Amino acid sequence: MELASQREYQALVNQISVAYEEGRQRAIQTVNTQLVQTYWEIGQYIVEFEQAGEARAKYGKALINTLAVDLSKLHGRGFSRSNLIYMRLLYLEYPISEKPSHLLSWSHYVELLKIDDKLERSFYEKQAIIEKWSIPELKRQKKSSLYLRLAASKDKDGILLLAKQGQVVSKPDDIVRDPYILDFLKIPEPHHYTESELESRIIEHLQHFLLELGKGFAFIGRQYRITLGNRHHYVDLVFYHRILKCFVLIDLKREEAGYEDVGQMNMYLGYFENEENTEGDNPPIGIVLAKEKDELLIQYAMHNVSSQLFVSKYQLYLPKKEELRSIIEAQLDRDSGD
Template sequence: MIRCRQFYLGYPNSATVSHLLTWSHWIELLKIDDVLERSFYEQQTLLERWSVRELIQQKESALFLRLAASKDKAGVLQLATQGQQIEQPADLLRKPYIFEFLKIPEPYQIAETQLETLLCDHLQPFLLELGKGFTFVGRQYRITLNNRHYKVDLVFYHRILRCFVLIDLKINEVQHQDIGQVNMYFGYFAQEENIEGDNPPIGIILSRNKDELLIEYATYQMNSQLFVQKYQLYLPNQEDLRRELELTLREGTENASQSAKTLLDENDDT
């Protein structure tokens, strides 16, 4: 009865409510107090046709807060009202990626090959974490240049952006040679694997830690579709993420107020 009353108060015009969502979906959505956050999960559930279990998993991984962390106020509001729209390579990124579903006990000691194996063994939740549009192509994808063999950790194809997505896994900090290697993979896939209609490949290096300054210099004037992103093996601190979001929304309001004041002052001067 409590949820029914909450649903009635939150959605008084029931004609506008999507009937593609089950009552179990709505129960999970109504547990979210923040209106923006609830709206995002509602839109994203419709866009990606999440099951109730998938919706719960994405809520627990703080997907909305992670996506909002890299956006300004306008971006956050768009995210809440439209869900995550995939229009360019940067739209694929999450900050950070969460691999809690692997259930690796703390303190963890794991090799890169073990992490890769675990992700492939848990492909369904891994694809859910990557987001809409990813299709799995292969692991340890071999490429050969002048009789030398190289292997890309994980290869996906993104059916919305129509391009290959190359993922390189690192358990240690990313080094400049790692970036150069992925850039070489770009060239190979663009020349040897792409077919008519394919767009240039995207590269994502996933690491536990990254040196921002090193990456800035190592990628200087390099392919803009190469990204270095962090991953976590455990759930993020949602309160820290929520404080970041509140700061973004507050700064956005202050900037809008300052812009309006500047405009009024300019009008007064004229």
């Protein structure tokens, strides 16, 4: 086959492959949408049967068990006791005016229905849609208490808005978290790791780290060299944020962040804005990511420093959900009394 013909043939193969993959994804989405709708209707039938009064009271608590046996005989898989419980719950938690989204699968909703708090569940639902989370990603974010971490720093209005819309990214501080949860690095405590080891482990688990950072981050490089006055300096990690259209620089600290770290990051930001930015880029964002930070020291160190610079902590273990929930509940109660 001639070279030109071979290229044309390969283009045809690519064209067919793209069309097939897009069609397959649409078919899967259609099946998922119909499945969620069907399960919602089944949940409705179960609840309406339960509420019909004395005539059906004899089934009582055994209804789900009886249905699981009879429906499994008729239709096989899909009608386990557990599945029927979630179908019923789906209808109860998503009434007709708040039907489940067609953008999420039944498996997504099973995970969401495990969350008792309605505000928390609403956040994960919205965020799963916004960031197109897979089931493992949704599980990971639930496990790392993403909602609780974000909500703990907000007032009542902010908490309610977070639950209603998810995390909307429109300004620099929308992408910053405190703390960041890096349990996926599998660094035992108290393990005396170096900053170089911390960076290497993040690169090894880059997909998990990008999930922790949130939507919009694209990895640019590690140990990014900048030269000033014949001296080389290295930024630990450099990303580009597609939504905010700016570089995001991350400097890793094994221990506590100091005032000198703030000054160094401020220098990096100045360099990137003047030397690396191109037309259309917004001012860069800098994050000093440390194991500890002294809030008062950092407050003074950042006096008159760029508003694009942040100092956040990281944890190598999952946060205690009870502590975060108590902070949020106290904030909601306090604001309700104002």
